[in-house]
Amino acid sequence: MFHPVNSRTNFPQLEEKISVLWKNKNVFARSVEARRDGRRFVLYEGPPTANGSPGIHHVLARVFKDIIPRYKTMKGYYAPRIAGWDTHGLPVELEVEKALGLTSKKDIEDFGIDKFNARCRESVFSYLKEWEAITERIAFWVDLDSAYVTMNNDYIETVWWAIKQMWDKELVYQGYKVTPHCPRCGTSLSSHEVALGYRDDTEDPSVYIKFKIIKGLPEGLSKNKPTYFLAWTTTPWTLPGNTALAVASDAEYVVVGNDKEYLIMASARLDAVGLDDYKVKEKLKGRQLVGAEYEPLFNPHEFGVERRRFQGSSELQLQKADKKLTYRVIATDFVSMDEGTGIVHMAPAYGEVDYEAGIENNLDFIHTVDLQGIVTGSYPFSGKFVKDADKDIIADLESRNLLFRSEKIRHTYPFCWRCEAPLLYYAKQTWYIRTTAVKNELIAHNDEINWYPEHIKHGRFGDWLQNNVDWAFSRERYWGTPLPVWRCESCGSYECVGGIKELEKKPGLSGFKEPLDLHRPFVDELTFDCQKCEGKMRRVTEVIDCWFDSGAMPIAQHHYPYENENLLEDGRLPADYISEAVDQTRGWFYSLHAIATLLFNRRCFSNVICLGHVLDAKGEKMSKAKGNVVEPWAVINKYGADALRWYFFTSTAAGNVYRFDESMVAEVSRRFLSTLWNVYSFFVTYANIDRFTPGGEGVSVELSELDRWIISELNQLIVDVDSGLDGYNPTEAGRRIEGFVADLSNWYVRRSRRRFWKSESDADKLAAYSTLYECLVTLAKLLAPFIPFLAEEMYQNLVCSVFTEAPDSVHLADFPVADESKIDKQLGEDIRLAMKVSSLGRAARSQAGIKVRQPLAVNYVGIDLKGRESLERVKPQILEEMNVKELKYDTVENVAALTKDGYVVVGESPCNSAISLEISPELRAEGVAREIVRRLQTMRRSAGFDIADHITTYYQGEAYIRQVMADFADYIKQETLSRELVEGVPEEGVFAESHKLSGYDIALGVKRL
């Protein structure tokens, strides 16, 4: 006996019950261990930060991370999965700053780095419980107990080791990077923060400056008059940092002159600048200006400022003092003709594009401002804040006749969202990893990766690699893996430390405290002796980008190479599979790829499903501000985790955006899960009535054609689902299962109903039970990776309750293997056609107003010869489904012509169907008998009888009814489980009703025996 299954169920409740079962039986761990001898299958879990609650998009990623290893486990792979937590980074710091009311780096330092970092340490696990709860609730099977944590000493030590490896290969260097910088908070802002602080209508200077040309003058100009390039800026304070002018190669430039001077600018901007009273002397292309040299507005060497020069990368070389310094004109592709003069002032220290152009053109690089926004050096305006220095600079230029015009404009400018100080784009010293040195390898290894969807490979990710720039990986912050670089206070030499033992051996080490904490400020106190001089080595202040932390997880989670030293050989790197959302292409996907390439020159992962984002029902991004964030718990508690999982797997291709609407999950539950459940419940109900016990292997039963058909479909399904999952396409695989379940429910079970219902337990009935049983058990296994709860419920009841020797969880079972010899493509096509013809027949009946319950003599089908053969093979099914005595074939044309003989014809290419409206007395009587049966069935139900209850039926009626009751007595008894058909008034208390059937009055009564 199976446990009785109600046709309705509460999925969330069921799931929680199953969850407990798994826990009690330790199923996850056993499912992994059982495959210990199998080939390894490695999932890397991209670590989330547990300082906020998990959102619906996290559920999406986690179920995709789950399904593939579950499938692989069932296929015999050894697939341990380790959870991980990302614990460092600016978001964590910002959260803590907010909680403590701190607004600047100075605030943090006053508060104390030790106390601040202690708060960060607490904060990162503030939602750990909730993360663990949801992970378990959605059945993302991952080892939470051995989770790696990026802030642990072992983890950090491996990260240090990784940096040291790169350091030794000279892949780490110091350069500059232009970032939006708040001079008051003393920190860079992320682009997200910058976006918070844009202000329209900001008043700024708008000045036109003259740069005097020294060399490369256009010919034919009077040598007596000076010639200037005219450039424009809204940030005069960056002018002392100017080291080049940029033009557009293809644009037209003009030389205009008056009696005192010549000016050069783009013709397109002449009117806007208002040089009407100047005469055009010459026209030329931008490229003709390239290389022309001009005099700096301020020679840095005269004001005690250092001058450095790019060497083709972010590295800079100090330049000697040069009294006759000149700068030159370069061509770039970003010169705008919508504002300014078409000649752009370039200050590589104070603009991102300027900086990039600096690298490309080996320009000079000059810093004239410090991090507080104060002008350095010995300029007349030194010591002033940049925005205050503006007017002094303008005045200075005017006094030297280098100012053409000075105005004010209003435009949009970014301010610090916390302190409202104007942001400065500022080149800061930063540590870089020279990823460009391995660019070819990055590209080559990307070729070895299977991307789903495929376009990411050469699209978003491939492009990113093609345009690779060195990784600026240091952060001037507090809560992160400290950069393991020490600098000598006296000679300035650097050393990189790659591990704790190495550190302990450093001569003169001081500040080492137990218990060791590799975070600031404790590492900052570790000093040792310089090997080159008598000086002391002190750690630089930076921490590293937390993307480096997470990108190092393949080795750091195993504390490589200090432990697990064989991890490169035993299949743990590369991973077989990872999955995250698309925004990780330049985040985690990249950091994994880059680090593995830099360290080991191999790819880091072999297959990756790159997920689309989850948007709200209107297609808009979810945000707290909009209030459209979907709370995963609400959905899970209402519909269950399986419904949500199924929605994520099948609603759209994984790479597309998800337009999340709760009603979609509801639909999934109704359409798919409850259909499946009802087939299951139907089976259990009838199997229990008939005390069916599955025979297991080796018991042969004579299958009917219908059985052979669904078994054929089932085996085809196994092939399809297997190849879908093997190809990292759960969507396609899931949709196939949906199709199968629809066929199973709406054709196989409907067509087999009578086989289950009939009283005698013959071979045919056994075949039906065996077949449906096989379908359900196989479905449970196929579905296990998708909807682990429901699959388990079915398996527990269908398999475990019968076969004590079977694995005690569906997740310990093997994935089904198709028996391709049972796939009968022809039979599949035959049935498909039978379904179509049945549909046409029903349409014809519907049009004629004749119920399916009324038997008809003949059904004409217009179809080609091949179709006739098909239908002939499955004829009994059609006869029964259509309730006709005979099926006749003809050409489509001839069948269509039957209309004029009073037939009703319905057609849909390539076939049609016709029925006659004539009904013989015999057929009419049979129809009435079926009406009576239906009535009695309904009454049984209304009376509250059990399906298997036997009854006595009472009837009264006119002669015709009595005749029908007599003629069809056996049939009626069998269908309604009536032991007797008694003519007469039922006794007191019997459930009775009166009806008019086909024009005849009838009174019926049913009594449970």
Place this chain on the structure above:
RNA sequence: GGGCUCGUAGCUCAGCUGGUUAGAGCACCGAGCUGAUAACUCGGGGGGCGUUGGUUCGAAUCCAACCGAGCCCA
């Protein structure tokens, strides 16, 4: 501003190696069936396949530009 993706029925999605009249599910309307099924069956309304060009005998499908959305980067 650049890159990638997406745009097909009211909604969610198929179709897109070019080839009859563009499909499914849900929703809606009408009818039917009902002792497995909040299921099912039949019918109906609802589509200028984002727009505009081009290639072709033929374009939802290939190409180009544009528009809109999402993401990433400026």
